Amino acid sequence: MGVTGSIAAYKSALLVRALVKEGAEVKVVMTPMAKQFITPLTLATLSKNPIVVDFYNPENGDWNSHVSLGIWADLFLIAPATAATMGKMVSGVADNLLITTYLSAKCPVAVAPAMDLDMYKHPSTQENMRILSERGAYIIEPAAGELASGLEGKGRMEEPDRIVAHVEAIFAKEGSMAGRNLLITAGPTCETIDPVRYITNHSSGKMGYAIAHEAANRGAKVKIISGPVTVKLFHPNVEIINVTSAQEMFEATKSNLDGADAVVLCAAVADFTVAEKADKKIKREKSDYNLRLTPTQDIAAWVGANKRPSTFLAGFALETNDELENAKGKLVRKNLDMIVLNSMQDKGAGFKTDTNKITIISRDGAVEEFPLKSKELVAMDILDNMERLQRCSKD
Ligand code: PMT
Numbered sequence: 001m002g003v004t005g006s007i008a009a010y011k012s013a014l015l016v017r018a019l020v021k022e023g024a025e026v027k028v029v030m031t032p033m034a035k036q037f038i039t040p041l042t043l044a045t046l047s048k049n050p051i052v053v054d055f056y057n058p059e060n061g062d063w064n065s066h067v068s069l070g071i072w073a074d075l076f077l078i079a080p081a082t083a084a085t086m087g088k089m090v091s092g093v094a095d096n097l098l099i100t101t102y103l104s105a106k107c108p109v110a111v112a113p114a115m116d117l118d119m120y121k122h123p124s125t126q127e128n129m130r131i132l133s134e135r136g137a138y139i140i141e142p143a144a145g146e147l148a149s150g151l152e153g154k155g156r157m158e159e160p161d162r163i164v165a166h167v168e169a170i171f172a173k174e175g176s177m178a179g180r181n182l183l184i185t186a187g188p189t190c191e192t193i194d195p196v197r198y199i200t201n202h203s204s205g206k207m208g209y210a211i212a213h214e215a216a217n218r219g220a221k222v223k224i225i226s227g228p229v230t231v232k233l234f235h236p237n238v239e240i241i242n243v244t245s246a247q248e249m250f251e252a253t254k255s256n257l258d259g260a261d262a263v264v265l266c267a268a269v270a271d272f273t274v275a276e277k278a279d280k281k282i283k284r285e286k287s288d289y290n291l292r293l294t295p296t297q298d299i300a301a302w303v304g305a306n307k308r309p310s311t312f313l314a315g316f317a318l319e320t321n322d323e324l325e326n327a328k329g330k331l332v333r334k335n336l337d338m339i340v341l342n343s344m345q346d347k348g349a350g351f352k353t354d355t356n357k358i359t360i361i362s363r364d365g366a367v368e369e370f371p372l373k374s375k376e377l378v379a380m381d382i383l384d385n386m387e388r389l390q391r392c393s394k395d
Contacts, residue, residue: 001026001029001077001078002081003098004030004031004033004034004081006081006157008114011159012080013038013043014160015079017160018161020047020048028043028047028051030053030098031085031097052097053097070103075109075110076107077109077112078109078110079140082113086132090132110167111138113140116153116155118151143157143159172216173219176218176387178218178220180221180261181221181261182212182223184211186211186212186225187208187231188201189267190228191246193274194278199270199272206352207378208226211379212224212233214379214383216236216237224239224240224241226243249267250299262312262314263303263307263312265299267299272295272296273296274291274292300336303334312337312338315331315339316342317339317342318343324341327341331363337362337393338386338389348372355374356378358370360381360382363389
C-alpha cells in the first residue's frame with residue numbers, strides 16, 4: 001500500500017487494519033510528506049510490517065529495494081493518492097520511494113485519489129487519471145461530501161470499507177465465477193394489510209447477502225432481489241434491487257432472469273397475501289376480524305418451469321419437521337438442480353442468526369450434511385457445490 005501526503009492519510013490506518021482483517025499481508029511505503037499526517041509507527045503496528053519511506057537508511061547506508069516490493073506485491077494500492085503523486089506516476093518523476101516502487105511494480109495498481117474539489121475537477125488531474133486508467137490502473141473514485149478545506153464536493157477519499165470491496169473486486173476478476181451472472185433472492189417479503197400493518201417473517205437477509213458477497217468475490221456479477229432488510233452490502237460486482245411484496249419479488253425476478261447463469265432463491269417469500277388490502281387503518285371496534293388470504297406466486301416453481309435449461313437453479317427449504325422428505329419434494333416440484341435445507345429444529349440455524357447448519361441435496365439424489373458454521377462459510381459450501389454440480393452437468 002502506498003500512502004501519500006493528504007489529510008485522508010489518517011484513514012489509511014483503518015484501511016490497513018481492514019485489509020489485514022480480510023487476510024491480506026500488507027507492506028506500506030509512504031512518501032516523506034505522508035509522515036506529516038500519520039506516523040510510520042501507527043502503520044507499522046497495524047500492518048505488522050516495517051514501513052519504508054526513504055531510499056536508504058542514513059544510519060548504516062542500507063538500500064530499501066523498491067524493486068523487490070514491486071515484485072512481492074499482488075496489488076499496489078495507493079490510498080490516499082494526491083494530485084502530485086498521480087502527476088508523478090504519469091510522467092515518471094521518480095523522486096521518492098513510492099514512485100520508484102510504482103515504476104517497478106509488476107502487479108495491478110489501484111489508486112484512491114483524495115484532494116480538494118477544485119483540484120480534483122482540474123483538467124490536469126482529470127487528464128492524469130484518464131492516462132493512469134488507460135495504462136491499466138483502477139481508479140477508485142473519491143466520494144462527495146465535506147472536505148478538509150470546509151468546502152463541499154467530490155474529492156474525499158473513498159471510505160476504507162468500500163476501498164476493501166474494490167480490492168476484492170480486483171482480485172475477483174480472476175475468480176472461479178468470473179464472467180458468470182448470478183441472480184439471488186434474499187430477505188423477507190411484506191404483505192400489506194392496511195396502511196400501517198403488514199404480514200412478514202423473521203428473515204434478516206444475512207444468508208442471501210453472504211452468498212451474494214462470496215459469489216461477487218469469486219468474480220460473478222450478482223443481482224440481489226431483496227426484501228426489506230437492514231443488512232448492508234457494498235461490492236462493485238453487486239447490484240441490489242429492493243422490493244417489498246411477494247408479487248414485487250416475483251416481477252423483479254422474472255424481469256432479471258434473462259442472462260442469469262445461476263439463480264439462488266434464498267428469500268423467505270410469503271406463501272399467502274392479503275386478498276383485500278384496506279386503504280384506511282382498520283379500527284378495533286369489532287370483537288373479531290378475519291383476514292382472507294390468497295396464495296402468492298411460487299417464484300421458485302415459475303423459474304423452474306421457465307428458465308433456460310443451462311441456468312442452474314438452487315432453492316432453499318426451511319423446515320420444522322420431516323425435513324429431508326419435504327426438501328426432496330420441493331426439489332422435484334420446483335424443478336431445482338439443488339436444494340439447501342435448514343431446519344428450525346437446529347440451534348443456531350435458519351432465521352436471523354450469524355450461523356447456519358445446512359444439508360445440500362442435489363438433483364441426482366446426493367445428500368451432504370454440514371456442521372454449524374458462520375453464514376459466510378456456509379455461503380462458500382453452497383457456491384462450491386453449485387460450481388461443482390454445474391461443471392458436472394456440462395461435462
Ligand atoms: O435471511 P436469514 O435471516 O439469514 O435467514 C435465512 C433463511 C432461513 C431465510 C434461508 O436460509 C432460507 O431457508 N430461505 C428459504 C425460506 C423459505 O421460504 O423456505 P420455503 O421452504 O418456504 O420455500 C422453498 C423455496 O421456495 C425457497 O427457495 C423459497 O425462496 C421459494 N419460494 C417460496 C415461496 C414462494 N412464494 N416463492 C418462492 O420462490
